[in-house]
Amino acid sequence: MGAGANCVLKRHLRRSLKAFESRLCIQEGESLFDPYKQYMYSYPHKTAYQHIQHLKLEQYQQELTESSTTLYFHIPFCESKCGYCNLFSIPCKNSEKINGYIEAVKRHAKHYRDVLSFEGVRFESLIFGGGTPLILSIDQLGELFDIAENSLGIDLERVNTCIETSPNQTSREKLVFLRSKKVNRVSIGVQSFVQAELDKLKRLHSAHRAKIALEDIQNVGFDNVNIDLIYGVPSQTMESLRYSLETALSYQPDEIFAYPLYQRPNTGIYKQFDTDKDLQYRMYFMICDVLAGKGYFQTSMRRFVKDRPSKQSSCGFENMISLGCGGRSYIGNLHFCERYTSRQVGCRDIINAYINRETFFDGISFYKLDMDEMERRFTIKNLFYYSGVTFSEYKAVFGTDLYGDFPVLQKFLQENWAMENGGAIKLTPLGLSLSDYIGTMLISDAVSRKMECYRDA
Ligand SMILES: C[S@@+](CC[C@H](N)C(=O)[O-])C[C@H]1O[C@@H](n2cnc3c(N)ncnc32)[C@H](O)[C@@H]1O
Ligand code: SF4
Structure with a gap:
């Protein structure tokens, strides 16, 4: 785009923003207008799923081979529950319980194979998400890789493998193990490099520990490293956010995900403070400016990447086979998962029931998209x-x-x-x-x- 057109675009954007900012202060019913109403992570949302007695998965054999597929392991365990988090996870370091969960994951994979054939399935990605997958020991992680390779036929040399982690659970030994398993991408939840902000978020790691984890990730060497940050944290200022961004940039991450802080029901920080929406919204533009200045390309509201993607392929039809509880599976127009809850007691009950499951497609939630x-x-x-x-x-x-x-x-x-x-x-x-x-x-x-x-x- 030429400099002239760029100026016109900026003028236009400034005018539109002014109009929008004036609306930020308008009361909408009881609450303030909220630019961060709902994160449309996937459509439809899990809260729209309906209960089903028994899912006849065998009817979806053809759809399974029609599109590329991701294998996803959901590990719903963390060191502690962060104050803002309503993801499907509970605090748990009990290795016996985690072993019980892995045994259930093995039965889950077998049950998939009993009802579907995986011959001809084009697995392109393998993802370990959570929760905090790296809370698992190397042996436990090894068991999951075994399931992927031996039970579902994943070729670790051919798929893109990604794992999520938190600073306290990131050790050099585990990272070296992940490299040996051809993991390409590590995504780490740093959230902030300012200790006071980490404390407000009720994160257990220190800013110092996050730096050590990033150095280890850099030294072991992965093709793609992502850092998660959060803006709109109480006490956070433009300057402190800029500091966190610049500290993150000093590790030259391939990607940065910047999330606005959401205060959700059933989380520790819910209704604990008022978020300054106006400041949070201005922080977003500062993030865009700083990252654009460093050559990052924005692919969505939250995601900034160092290298612009080479081809613009459309998304929306990929299959996902999810193992463990808390993740969703998509096969064609069928979406399904374990019953959803954001309550800690509910999560615990669902995980305990999962550990004892013999069949995995009964009494779950689903949505069949028309x-x-x-x-x-x-x-x-x-x-x-x-x-x-x-x-x-x-x-x-x-x-x-x-x-x-x-x-x-x-x-x-x-x-x-x-x-x-x-x-x-x-x-x-x-x-x-x-x-x-x-x-x-x-x-x-x-x-x-x-x-x-x-x-x-
Ligand atoms: C599965 S976690 C990433 C890995 C790991 N569990 C961790 O937190 O370090 C996904 C990311 O979503 C973001 N996130 C989760 N809940 C959020 C909330 N309520 N507001 C803003 N960001 C949130 C955090 O940045 C978090 O790192
Ligand atoms: S933000 Fe990450 S580490 Fe914190 S509780 Fe949620 S899943 Fe666990």
Whole structure:
């Protein structure tokens, strides 16, 4: 883009932001207008899933081979529960309990093989998420790699393997082991390099420990390193956030995920303080500026990458086979997982029940997406990613017209949240900044109703 066009874009963005910022202070009913209403991590949200007595997975054999597949292990154990976290995880360092969980994961993998054939399945990725997978010992981690290789036929040389970790659980020995298993990507939850902010978040690691973990990760050497940061933490200022960003950048990470702090029900910090939404929103733009200045390319509201992705492939149809409890599986239009809860007591009960499970597809939660929901999933996944939705591709996949299916996109254009560019509709910088607010406008009435009816276990 030429310098002139860039100036026009900046002027336009400044005007739109002014209009938007004035709305930040407007009371909407009881609460303040919130640009971080809902993180549209996946569509539909787990709270829209319904209970099913028995899932007939064998009917999805064909869909399993039609798209590329990720194998995901969910490890729902952490050193402690962070104050903000409503992910499916509990504090647990008891190795007997963890061994019991791994035994259940083995039975789970076997049960998958009993009902589906994995011959011809194109596994492209292997992900260990959580929770904190690196809370496991090297032997325990080895058992999971065994399951992936020997039970499901994963070729560790061919797949991209990613693992999530926390600073206190990151040791040199474990990292060396991961390298020997061809792990390419390590993602570490640092959140902040300022001790007072880590304390507010009720994180157990120190800023110093995070630096040691990053040095170890650098020294062992992985193709891709990601650092998670959080903004909008109480006591955090523009300057302290800039310090955390610059400290993160000094490790030259391949990616940085910057999350706005969400205060969610059933978490330690819920209603413990008022987040300054205005400051949090301005922090977002500072993050974008600093990272753009360092050459990082933004692929979504949260994700910044050192190297711009080479091809813009659309996303939304990949399969995911999830092992353990807390992760979701997707096969074609079928989404399923263990019953969802964000309550600690509920998590504990579900994990205990999982450890004793003999069958894994009974009494779980599922959502079968119809064509309308598949169109929404495709649109949400691509619109909130830098590639946007390509009109011709949408037509080729669904046989219909994108604007005909989603009249609300006209509002996106009018509000300057989106623009047409290169045969696609893409978010503007303003739209990107409001991803968590405007994303909810694409949720169907059926899914919204189910989410409203959801009662936490
Ligand atoms: C599975 S965790 C990453 C690995 C590890 N469990 C850890 O926290 O160090 C995923 C990331 O989501 C982010 N996150 C989770 N809950 C959040 C919340 N309520 N607000 C903002 N970010 C959150 C954190 O940055 C966290 O690192
Ligand atoms: S943020 Fe990460 S380490 Fe903290 S409780 Fe959640 S999953 Fe565990």
